[in-house]
Structures are given as C-alpha cells and as structure tokens.
Amino acid sequence: MAKGVLYCMTTVVPGLIKIGKTTIDNFESRMYQLERNGYSNVVGLKRHFAIEVQDYDEKEILLDDIFSKSRVPNTELFALDIDLVVQLLSSFDGKQIYPKTETKEEVFQKATKERSDRADWEKIPDGKYELCQNRKGFGKVVASMCVEDGLFIVQKGSICAPVTADWMPEVRRNALIENNILQENIECNSPSTAAWVPMGKATKGWEVWKNQYGQPIDIYRKNKR
Numbered sequence: 129m130a131k132g133v134l135y136c137m138t139t140v141v142p143g144l145i146k147i148g149k150t151t152i153d154n155f156e157s158r159m160y161q162l163e164r165n166g167y168s169n170v171v172g173l174k175r176h177f178a179i180e181v182q183d184y185d186e187k188e189i190l191l192d193d194i195f196s197k198s199r200v201p202n203t204e205l206f207a208l209d210i211d212l213v214v215q216l217l218s219s220f221d222g223k224q225i226y227p228k229t230e231t232k233e234e235v236f237q238k239a240t241k242e243r244s245d246r247a248d249w250e251k252i253p254d255g256k257y258e259l260c261q262n263r264k265g266f267g268k269v270v271a272s273m274c275v276e277d278g279l280f281i282v283q284k285g286s287i288c289a290p291v292t293a294d295w296m297p298e299v300r301r302n303a304l305i306e307n308n309i310l311q312e313n314i315e316c317n318s319p320s321t322a323a324w325v326p327m328g329k330a331t332k333g334w335e336v337w338k339n340q341y342g343q344p345i346d347i348y349r350k351n352k353r
C-alpha cells in the first residue's frame with residue numbers, strides 16, 4: 129500500500145481551491161513551488177491542510193469522483209468550500225502534516241464551525257447596514273456596509289478608529305485610510321471582520337451592524353434557526 133500526502137490549498141480566487149497529492153519527501157518543495165509560482169494560471173496558493181495516508185493514489189481518485197461536478201476541467205482546481213474538504217480529509221486515518229500547531233480533531237472542529245458560521249452569514253439579506261459606536265479614546269465610529277452575494281463590503285467614507293492591538297486582519301492592514309476616513313470599499317468575508325475595519329479592534333459584527341430599522345443583524349440568525 130503506497131503511502132503519500134493528500135493536501136488542499138486556497139487560491140487568490142475566493143471559493144477556488146486546489147486538491148492534490150505528493151510523496152512525503154516532496155511535500156515541502158511541492159508547497160514551495162505552488163505557493164511561489166501558482167498553478168494553471170492561478171496564483172496566491174497557500175497550503176491549508178495536508179495529511180499522510182495509506183493508498184493515497186486511490187484516495188485522490190475518490191476525492192476526484194466525489195467532487196467531479198465542482199472540478200475545473202483538466203486541472204486539480206475545484207470550486208468548493210475549503211472547510212468541507214478539510215472535514216473530509218481530516219476524517220481519514222493518517223498523520224496530519226499541516227497545520228503543525230493543531231490536532232486533527234481541532235482542525236475538524238474548526239472547519240465544522242467555519243461552515244456553520246457561513247451558513248449563518250447566508251441568512252443576512254443583501255442590502256445596506258450601518259454601524260455607529262463610540263470608541264474609547266477616539267470618539268464616534270460611523271460606517272456603512274453593503275451585503276452582496278455573501279460578501280460584506282465596508283463602504284468608502286466610513287469613519288475608522290486607529291488600531292491599538294498587536295494583531296489585525298489583513299483587510300484592515302491593507303485598507304487605505306487617510307485622516308481616519310476609509311478611501312475605498314473593502315470586501316470582507318464575515319460581519320465581524322467587516323466591523324474590525326472601522327472599529328480598529330475585534331468586535332462582534334452580529335451586534336454592531338444594524339438594518340434600516342435599527343435592529344442588529346443577529347435578528348436574521350435567530351429568526352431562522
């Protein structure tokens with residue numbers, strides 16, 4: 129029984145992932161090559177999960193069969209929820225190769241939670257939402273967010289507080305903000321990340337974003353459970 133590594137990677141294209149296989153001794157060099165050079169004209173690949181399994185050739189064929197309808201023809205690219213793939217891969221018997229800082233059980237639980245969270249996000253109707261909060265040491269933060277097809281877009285002109293934490297999400301780090309004013313629309317993948325942009329700190333997006341009636345968007349999650 130041949131032993132090897134099955135892996136999945138995210139790409140720069142939201143919702144497009146790569147699923148592949150490699151030998152154990154070639155894993156690091158394969159990841160380096162893909163992360164540096166891309167694959168099939170798609171760039172921004174980042175390793176997400178990898179597991180060493182028996183019969184890796186047969187298991188890769190099984191994955192291809194299961195996800196065949198989501199496959200980009202003649203490639204190892206798939207239009208799939210990365211957390212669904214992680215749930216499946218982490219349920220295989222084998223040794224987790226990546227990530228190294230979490231157990232298989234922790235990875236599985238995290239992927240399950242991410243999928244559950246996304247199911248909740250889909251309950252928020254497309255439209256415009258407002259945030260108005262006082263930030264200690266700064267004053268009033270006023271922001272607008274548009275929800276469109278599963279994206280949470282913080283609108284240009286939002287008033288943003290400075291960041292005081294050591295860590296910040298990439299979208300806030302890359303946001304163009306001048307004189308505390310957001311200069312361009314910013315796409316986020318969750319309401320809480322969208323709240324991070326103007327608030328400058330971790331914030332419960334479900335509570336601070338309000339609809340046109342002044343209701344927190346958490347009402348949509350509660351009403352549909």
